[in-house]
Amino acid sequence: MAKRVLMKGNEVIAEAAIRAGCRSYFGYPITPQTELMHYMAKSMVKAGGTFVQAESEVAAINMVYGAAAAGGRALTSSSSPGISLKQEGISYIAGAELPAVVVNIMRAGPGLGGIQTSQGDYFQATKGGGHGDYRNIVVAPASIQELYELTVESFNMADRYRMLVMILGDGTLGQMMEPVQFRDKEPIEKTDKSWAASGRCGRAEHNTITSIYIEPDDLEAKNNALQAKYELVARNETRFETFNIDGAEIVFTAFGTTSRICKNVIRQAAALGIKVGMVRPITLWPFPSEEIARVAGLDSVKAFFDVELNAGQMVEDVRLAVNGRKPVYFHGRMGGNMPTQKEILDKLVAIHKGEVR
């Protein structure tokens, strides 16, 4: 299918996963990601893979755990409240070092919340959500084309590092439609899965997939090994986009579809003679702290302006990276609302005039 197609975000993820060699999908309906499951119900079956509508999001993440343990590429998707349900399974996947991809098309919370767009799960995705010292790779695409490419790459990264990769999309991304240019052939990485529990078949030792190490010394050693892996991932896989940084006085930090609104505001600000740039993290973990720190050190930069669809989550990581060198301002909308270009521009102008504390 090497043509340009107009597709909805939720469906692109499903199509990309199948193209990336994913042959197991386990899901449960929840707005606003259900189209992904519907697409999989047809396409995964046509591709000869496994499609199961599980009894709950809990069951679905555990089916992913099993499929990954047996050496398969497996996917589950949900939205915020369902991702909360999956946290135990996510911690187990991290502890057992299984490759898996989980999609969160975020809706507004907390609790049952609303069904419209949000970025309120940044903390949950990057700081745990599940118990214990673990990390997941978290990617935040900002366009349907990027969503397609990052979905394919997520499966490769998952296998490469035996880690869970979370595709964190705001609700808007799941629902919107844009043209996608598919490649003729996907870059599917082949990884050694001789560790998998897929049947001994003459192997000298039986394989075990587990996350329990009852002796403290054993568990500490395991944790140290995980941390070393995460450091390697941070060195190799940190992704971000910078826009208009040269000579910028104010620098936006934003992820997902909010970054697109900010880009438009940058153009509007230029017309007013205010030089504005942006750092857009693409991996939320590993977070591009080094790049933000570098930008914070530039003489031209007077302030950072973080815009999110939440009460202020990524802004904490921005502040840590900026480390007090420059002020960091924040603007957030919640409940499913999105900021207008005007309200962001008005605040930016006020920041520029020194009117915001």
Place this chain on the structure above:
Amino acid sequence: MAIVFEKTKGLTDKPLHYCPGCTHGIAHRIIAEVMCEIDILENTIGVSPVGCAYNNYEYFSCDMVQAAHGRAPAVATGIKRTVPDKYVFTYQGDGDLASIGTAEIVHAAARGEKICVFFINNTIYGMTSGQMAPTTLVGQVTTTSPFGRDADTQGYPINVSELLAPLTGAKYIERVALNNFKNIQQAKKAIAKAFRVQKAGLGFSMVEFLSTCSTNWGKEPVESLRWLEENMIPQYPLGVFKGKDLEV
């Protein structure tokens, strides 16, 4: 003289950590024996529970996957759908299967997942020191029913085999016991039949093993076997609840 009974190769040589007289050891052994006798050890993946048997991935010689509490049927679903030509079994206790895992076991059975579930029913929670289980008998004393299970406030035991039998996807369900030679031999036959049902691709099978927990029942091992016979079998009758006449 020839050897007529020796330790099976289906078990590793790691000493079992279970309490003296715990029938987990018997259940493990006969599952391992059957896997060797029908020559499926190399092509089987088992799923370990949370409970006393959490680490039975160290005892079985086949590939093993440890699962979150109650989720073994979902994990087994993921494994079986990925490597459908392999045999997949779960091994679960009464908390794992009948309490936290109620949704997972019902739906794996309803979907007719081609897995074997080995359910160890000893009417109590072992690992966490003796709490009431969904299978605890009315009047039975546990750490969370210290005055005896009061039906009015704490409900009645669940007969899991009978609960699942009406589901169309459940093709073979039998309850057995580990309290004597005859029952253990019948249990072995049930395990073998369950694997044959899986091989034939018919659907879900389960063997419920009535078992003991000397430590938390506060009884000696021999006394525990008697208690099983006198108290558990009346509540949990032995026999086939589904698939009695299956030709496998």
Place this chain on the structure above:
Amino acid sequence: MAKVSFREDRCKGCGLCVSVCPKKILQLDKNRLNSKGYHPVYCADQASCIGCTFCAVQCPDSVITVEK
């Protein structure tokens, strides 16, 4: 004729084998402890063993080997 032998260091002295032996020839040795600190099983009358394997089948720890 038949013979039982025991992997004594694996015995937990649970007594199940003693209780199921139809010839009543198994005992726990109360005079000593094995390396685990249990009174291990022994056969008090090997000549009477009929090799029925009841003991080995009831043993949770694969302690017993039976020959016939």
